[in-house]
Amino acid sequence: MRRYLDYYLTSMRMAILEQFQYRVANYFYMIGMVAEPVIYLVVWSTVAEAQGGEVGGYTPAAFAAYYIVWTLVRNMNIVFTPYGWEGYIQRGQLSAELLKPIHPIHNFLSFFAGWKVVVILFWLPLAAILSLIFKPALDFTWVEVVVFFFAIWGAYLIRTMLLTLLGMITFWTTRVSAIYELFFAFELVLSGRLVPMSLMPVWVQEIADWLPFQWTFGYPIESLVAQLPPAELWGGLGMQALWIGITTVMVAVMWRFGIRRFSAVGN
């Protein structure tokens, strides 16, 4: 255990130092990412105003709060991509990872976790500017802030596991980009990234309840902005824990079978 803690802290510190050097690149990237929620925000604020100031329980100010917090959650959702796995497996870089006396997933988990620390720091001024422009209705308790803090890291873990599962498909087949695209499209609609889940038709919400996606996106946002009743607020963390468990077991199983198919490419 001690060994893992040391590894994570060191690796995270390295990632923090490294990413801090690329301040401008990181910022440009984050600004480019802001376009997407701003578009959603404008469209849905327009709809809300046309409907007498509210749609699906959201006023324009509530939408603003939702989509500004969205930008942080989106950043927490950026993890080692399946395209990265594709490269690792096809080009044999995985061989080098296999030589280390630690599962490769710890490498990815800790590196991106360190990066997130930088991202959260950089996000604060961005959120301040967006708040000045769009005037969100933010009304949270400190309990919600604490839950939100854990929820974004829960989201990070679930998404890492999901994308790892997706990326490991490369062990069996090499043309995977089409599968990824399909996955991302479903995720977009069923996670709360496109719109808050309460705007979805009921049948879509029912499907989403059986899937992990909303726990990586909609729930963390709502924990801060939507005044969830205590049962839903804490229950969400429980659901996240459940999905972390399920996806971790799936990753472990898939890894065991997948790694047998891996034939190293020497470099």
Add this chain to the structure above:
Amino acid sequence: MKRIFHLTFTFLRIGILNEMQYRVNFFIQLLQSFVALGTGLVGLALVFEHTTDLSGWTRPELLAVMGVHILMGGVIRAAIQPNMQTLANDIQQGTLDYALTKPVDSQVIVSVREFRLWQVVDVVMGFIVLSWAVVELQEGLGVVDALVFAATLVLGGIMIYCFWLMLTTSAFWIIRVYEMINLFEGLYAAGRWPVGIYPLWLRSMLTFLVPVAFAVTVPSEILVGQSSTQTLIGALALTIFLVVLARFVWSLGVRNYSGASA
């Protein structure tokens, strides 16, 4: 002039031949286009589940906007973006020497070198969505309107090209432009909706800084019968201005290029 056409055509042919080697990519592109279309339609359906019009635009009208957006996106990814990415790489690595030493206008050669055939799938897809929108609009489309529509599309394409060229040319001074490409993609995505819905500051950006408004919204307005002569004259004037400006910025950049002695 004849030589330029000949050159463009030759590069086009080489591009197509290259892409023909990877036929499976066609099916992957097809699937990706369908997925993108699907999410676009889901977005539209969601909006119109909660309202009957968006700032005065009805569902079929927004479908037309989406069609133009997909079509123009296909043109950008087939012909404009690949060239500009190659150019950015060349500037960064100093391999632009090879293009500059060719006995032909440098701006022409850096603009026609690449062509991604399979991205044309999106152009076709855009046309299909457009035709669907026109049928749903039930207004029919006169010959004159169709011609004006085609003309604004061409003008929009030229404006986007000029914008990209200037953006990439800035690499002569600031070297790294990848993040800007990311920024452009974000802003282009805003064209999925008519620019009229955005707040004034964003609308101005989308009109004059990144000419998404002229590339997508203006042609769509002609289809839905909302355009005015002033807008058309404005589009023409802005195109001419951007062509001249892009030419100027390009020649300034090339003069600033010191090569890396490959």
